[in-house]
Amino acid sequence: AQSVSQHNHHVILSEAASLELGCNYSYGGTVNLFWYVQYPGQHLQLLLKYFSGDPLVKGIKGFEAEFIKSKFSFNLRKPSVQWSDTAEYFCAVNARGSGTYKYIFGTGTRLKVLA
């Protein structure tokens, strides 16, 4: 069965620190990859996505993610976090070649940025 692992469950950083959140998935075929963010009191919204092409993708608010096929990873990065980045971050995978278009989400990483 497909699965998505987010190893960092809680991360606390000071403003201006760099961020990297890990995401690993288990599926050997073609995938579409996503990061979603949920700010306090708001609903899930798309941060960035990867379908094909350049494995380094840029999203909103200065976030980027790198798809490394050999490592089954899609880690999220930001060079300098802000207090407003405090939120929960979810990695999601859609295994395109699996015969279904369901999405599998990780358990999420709760990020707290200290002002």
Place this chain on the structure above:
Amino acid sequence: GAGVSQTPSNKVTEKGKYVELRCDPISGHTALYWYRQSLGQGPEFLIYFQGTGAADDSGLPNDRFFAVRPEGSVSTLKIQRTERGDSAVYLCASSPGLGYEQYFGPGTRLTVT
């Protein structure tokens, strides 16, 4: 434009009762997904529709759960004989096509007492 809407926002029901949760997707979106999210967890896939048909319902936990999308737009998730373990936030998302990014609604918080 309008996003995905879900009603009710909160639902409290007694164990054993029947509930319906409604999702109104973004106009023109052909794919519609239902998820369940418990505290400290990510969204757990339940079912998705492409048009009117349920393309994959493998995530429905048992036969007490059922969902419909009769006209390819609004969808209803139905839960019979609710149990306390059904308490969670039920999320709906729509997508312009299969495999594309999803647009989530605010969710319905279901509490079974």
